[in-house]
Amino acid sequence: MRYIEPHAHMVSRVTDDYVAMVTAGCAAVCEPAFWAGFDRSSAQGFFDYFSQLTEHEPKRAAKFGLPHFTWLCINPKEAEDVALADDVIALIPQFLTKANVLGIGEIGLNKNTRNELAVLEKHIALAVEHDQLILVHTPHLEDKLKGTRLIVDLLKGHSGVKPGRVIIDHVEEHTVEIVLNAGFWAGVTLYPESKCTPARAIDIFENFGRENIWLNCACDWGVSDPLAVPKTALEMRKRGHSAETIDALIYQNPLRFLSQCAKFKL
Numbered sequence: 606m607r608y609i610e611p612h613a614h615m616v617s618r619v620t621d622d623y624v625a626m627v628t629a630g631c632a633a634v635c636e637p638a639f640w641a642g643f644d645r646s647s648a649q650g651f652f653d654y655f656s657q658l659t660e661h662e663p664k665r666a667a668k669f670g671l672p673h674f675t676w677l678c679i680n681p682k683e684a685e686d687v688a689l690a691d692d693v694i695a696l697i698p699q700f701l702t703k704a705n706v707l708g709i710g711e712i713g714l715n716k717n718t719r720n721e722l723a724v725l726e727k728h729i730a731l732a733v734e735h736d737q738l739i740l741v742h743t744p745h746l747e748d749k750l751k752g753t754r755l756i757v758d759l760l761k762g763h764s765g766v767k768p769g770r771v772i773i774d775h776v777e778e779h780t781v782e783i784v785l786n787a788g789f790w791a792g793v794t795l796y797p798e799s800k801c802t803p804a805r806a807i808d809i810f811e812n813f814g815r816e817n818i819w820l821n822c823a824c825d826w827g828v829s830d831p832l833a834v835p836k837t838a839l840e841m842r843k844r845g846h847s848a849e850t851i852d853a854l855i856y857q858n859p860l861r862f863l864s865q866c867a868k869f870k871l
């Protein structure tokens with residue numbers, strides 16, 4: 606089995622996770638910038654985090670033979686502080702030329718507030734200005750449907766955004782069609798406690814087709830499983846899906862999307 610893990614927060618994980626992922630067939634890992642579990646006190650904290658993502662974590666991953674890529678932004682949770690967000694967004698361009706940076710993400714919404722929307726808009730403008738791929742986080746549970754609609758409307762309203770270069774992540778049964786019908790890619794996140802179980806993810810994929818969908822584990826400092834993608838592949842095998850179908854979903858689809866950035870080479 607071979608797969609690409611397109612969404613994992615490896616700075617929060619131990620080296621055993623790298624070993625396990627490579628052993629399971631992981632060919633590359635992509636790490637969007639996100640919330641650290643606490644609010645950073647200044648833009649300087651983000652400067653250090655972006656340095657970690659672009660210089661130090663790729664070296665750590667390389668020790669285990671795993672190519673490491675990243676996405677940069679201030680996450681929606683901390684974007685409520687618009688002045689801080691402005692300072693952080695101003696830091697990003699100097700990092701965009703780093704060898705492992707694929708685009709802007711994971712931007713998006715958390716509680717669907719006015720400030721979050723304003724900062725999301727600024728990130729989209731930044732991505733368009735620098736011709737970057739975009740990775741979007743959608744809100745949790747009760748805020749997800751409204752948040753997904755707001756995000757899709759905002760992206761659609763920007764003439765510079767090419768939907769095929771945007772992935773909207775953490776879709777569920779009630780949001781996947783909104784995303785795919787608008788021409789965007791959809792990410793399905795596999796979580797042990799919230800988001801999707803392997804069974805639900807496979808149902809989504811069986812009902813909505815395998816085009817422009819990827820699976821990810823989004824493992825971080827909370828309850829999460831860095832091997833969720835290969836475990837879901839085993840579940841697909843049990844349901845009778847062919848090796849070709851599984852490979853298309855967990856390897857070729859992310860490869861197709863990510864290869865739109867010339868820096869993504871395996």
Ligand SMILES: [Zn+2]
Nearest residue numbers: 637639711823
């Ligand atoms: Zn994430």
